[in-house]
Each structure stands twice: as structure tokens, then as C-alpha cells.
Amino acid sequence: MTETLQDLLVHYTERVRPRVDRALEAALPRGDGCPRRLREAMHYGLLAPGKRLRPMLVLMAAEACEGSSAQAMPAACAVEMVHAYSLIHDDLPAMDDDDLRRGRPTCHKVFGEAMAILAGDALLTLAFQTLAAMDAPAAVVASCCAALAEAAGAEQLVGGQADDVDGPRPGADLAVLEAIHRRKTGSLFGVSLRLGALVAKAKPSQHAALARYSRAVGLAFQIVDDLLDVEGAGEVLGKRVGKDVDHGKLTFPGVLGIDASRARARRLVDEARAALADFGPGTAPLEALAGFVLERNR
Ligand code: GRG
Numbered sequence: 001m002t003e004t005l006q007d008l009l010v011h012y013t014e015r016v017r018p019r020v021d022r023a024l025e026a027a028l029p030r031g032d033g034c035p036r037r038l039r040e041a042m043h044y045g046l047l048a049p050g051k052r053l054r055p056m057l058v059l060m061a062a063e064a065c066e067g068s069s070a071q072a073m074p075a076a077c078a079v080e081m082v083h084a085y086s087l088i089h090d091d092l093p094a095m096d097d098d099d100l101r102r103g104r105p106t107c108h109k110v111f112g113e114a115m116a117i118l119a120g121d122a123l124l125t126l127a128f129q130t131l132a133a134m135d136a137p138a139a140v141v142a143s144c145c146a147a148l149a150e151a152a153g154a155e156q157l158v159g160g161q162a163d164d165v166d167g168p169r170p171g172a173d174l175a176v177l178e179a180i181h182r183r184k185t186g187s188l189f190g191v192s193l194r195l196g197a198l199v200a201k202a203k204p205s206q207h208a209a210l211a212r213y214s215r216a217v218g219l220a221f222q223i224v225d226d227l228l229d230v231e232g233a234g235e236v237l238g239k240r241v242g243k244d245v246d247h248g249k250l251t252f253p254g255v256l257g258i259d260a261s262r263a264r265a266r267r268l269v270d271e272a273r274a275a276l277a278d279f280g281p282g283t284a285p286l287e288a289l290a291g292f293v294l295e296r297n298r
Pocket residue numbers: 049050051052053085086087089090102157158161184185222225298
């Protein structure tokens with residue numbers, strides 16, 4: 001990544017991330033009807049120190065399509081709520097059984113399993129409540145709800161997780177691995193860009209370019225995730241490393257080897273940037289984020 005793009009991403013993140021966190025905080029339930037411990041567990045999972053990549057993708061996509069980030073903020077929050085729910089549930093003893101997430105004890109370690117399940121359930125529901133309350137034409141709201149439901153549902157996020165839980169089938173290869181990750185990781189990357197574009201009333205050619213970008217960046221993100229599990233530092237990542245090997249998971253370094261995995265991630269990031277080529281101005285943050293995906297250490 002050139003120095004300029006790196007600086008741009010740092011400045012973008014410094015400017016936007018506090019706004020995202022304030023909007024997430026404001027979206028949490030305040031009424032007496034929400035039990036205090038449930039609200040605390042939701043707050044803990046949602047406002048934990050993650051990277052906020054998905055909300056930033058929503059806002060960057062909206063801006064790239066000449067929309068405003070303020071308009072897209074509810075959609076940005078909705079995707080992060082689904083992401084936070086998926087992490088809380090993924091960490092449960094019945095799934096990955098993790099003690100550490102985002103540098104802190106996992107939600108169920110702090111609040112107990114039952115409350116962590118409920119916090120995840122409530123965040124998933126709150127995502128759709130947040131989208132439904134968005135200040136946008138009814139057709140845009142309906143399209144956003146449908147897109148997020150599809151991405152989070154049985155054929156995408158939950159389906160990918162189910163295949164992962166079942167473990168690799170005999171003879172599973174690179175195509176199977178990519179199919180799992182396109183759903184498990186790629187689904188939320190894809191819908192982040194789609195929601196930003198929907199809110200900004202993007203042209204079909206812009207939707208198509210952003211879909212190409214998201215497919216490439218989502219897969220590159222996952223390859224790097226697998227590499228970090230082998231080579232990364234647990235204290236920087238804020239989670240346990242070496243899990244994939246311990247759990248006998250099918251991974252990119254396991255199938256391709258480390259060097260070929262890195263080369264594949266590099267090619268995918270080039271493809272992602274190429275997808276933005278005919279897009280017009282305003283795509284620099286998306287270009288910078290693609291570079292970050294490749295070079296990240298957390
Ligand atoms: C429980 C339905 C359900 C789905 C779980 C999120 C997930 C699916 C599994 C987590 C395991 C994993 C490593 C998934 C792939 C990559 C991924 C989603 C990493 C976490 O995303 P980051 O790095 O997290 O953007 P932060 O904490 O920075 O937001």
C-alpha cells in the first residue's frame with residue numbers, strides 16, 4: 001500500500017470510527033423493558049474494541065456512490081450488530097468455545113452462556129429494527145432488510161457456519177473451502193457494500209463493481225485470517241491463535257501452503273482494486289481498505 005493510501009485510511013478511521021461507536025451506543029435499547037444484564041451483555045459484545053470494518057465498508061460504499069455517510073449510518077450499525085451477534089455465538093462452548101475475543105474475555109465468560117445467547121439474539125433482532133427505522137424511502141428500507149436477511153441467513157452466514165461446524169467432508173478441497181468462506185465471511189462483506197450502495201441509490205454498474213470488489217476483498221480477508229492464525233501474535237489479534245490446526249479445520253495455508261496463500265491474497269486485492277477502476281472518484285477509501293486487509297496484523 002502506498003503511504004498516501006495508508007494515511008488516508010488512518011485519517012478516515014480516526015474520523016469515522018467514533019461516529020460509528022456513538023451510533024451503535026445510541027441504538028442500544030434504553031427502555032425499562034430491557035433487563036440491565038441483557039443490555040450490558042449487548043453493549044459488551046457490540047462496543048468491544050473490534051476493527052469496525054463492515055460499518056466502514058457500508059459508509060465507504062455509500063460515499064463512493066455519491067451518497068452521504070450520515071444517511072448510511074443505520075445500515076452500518078445494522079451490519080455491525082449482525083457481526084457482533086455472530087462472534088458472540090461463535091465463541092460459545094457449543095461452537096468454537098473461545099475464552100478471548102477482541103482482547104477481552106468472551107461474552108459468555110463474563111455474562112454466562114444463557115445471557116450471551118440472548119444478547120446475540122437481541123443484537124440480530126436489533127439490526128433489523130435499526131434498518132426498519134431508517135430515514136429512507138420504503139422501497140430502499142425493504143431492499144436493505146431483504147439483503148441483510150439473505151446475507152445473515154441459512155444460505156449464507158448461518159449456512160457457512162453450519163458447514164464449518166460439521167467439519168471438512170472427505171476429499172474437501174480448495175473449492176469447498178472457498179464456498180464456506182464466501183458464505184461465512186464474504187456474506188457480511190458483500191452486504192455491507194450492497195447496503196451502502198442501496199442507501200445511495202447506486203446505478204446497476206456501481207452495484208456490480210462493488211459486488212466484484214467485495215467478493216475479492218472478502219476472500220482475501222479470510223485467507224489473511226487463516227495466515228494470522230498460523231503466524232499472527234495472539235496479544236495483537238486479541239484472540240487465541242493456532243485454533244484452526246487444533247480443531248483440524250480446512251484452511252488456506254493448510255491446502256495451498258503459506259507462500260501460495262499469501263500470493264493468492266495479493267492477487268485478490270489487485271482484483272478488488274481493479275473492480276473499482278471504472279467507478280469514478282471517491283473510491284480511495286475502498287482502495288486503501290483493500291490494502292489494509294492484505295497487510296493487517298490483527
Ligand atoms: C454463529 C451464525 C454464526 C456465525 C459465526 C463470525 C463467524 C461466523 C465465525 C467467527 C470465526 C471466524 C474466524 C470467521 C471468519 C473471519 C471473521 C469473521 C473474523 C472476525 O472479523 P474481524 O476480524 O473482527 O473483522 P473484529 O473483532 O475486528 O470486528
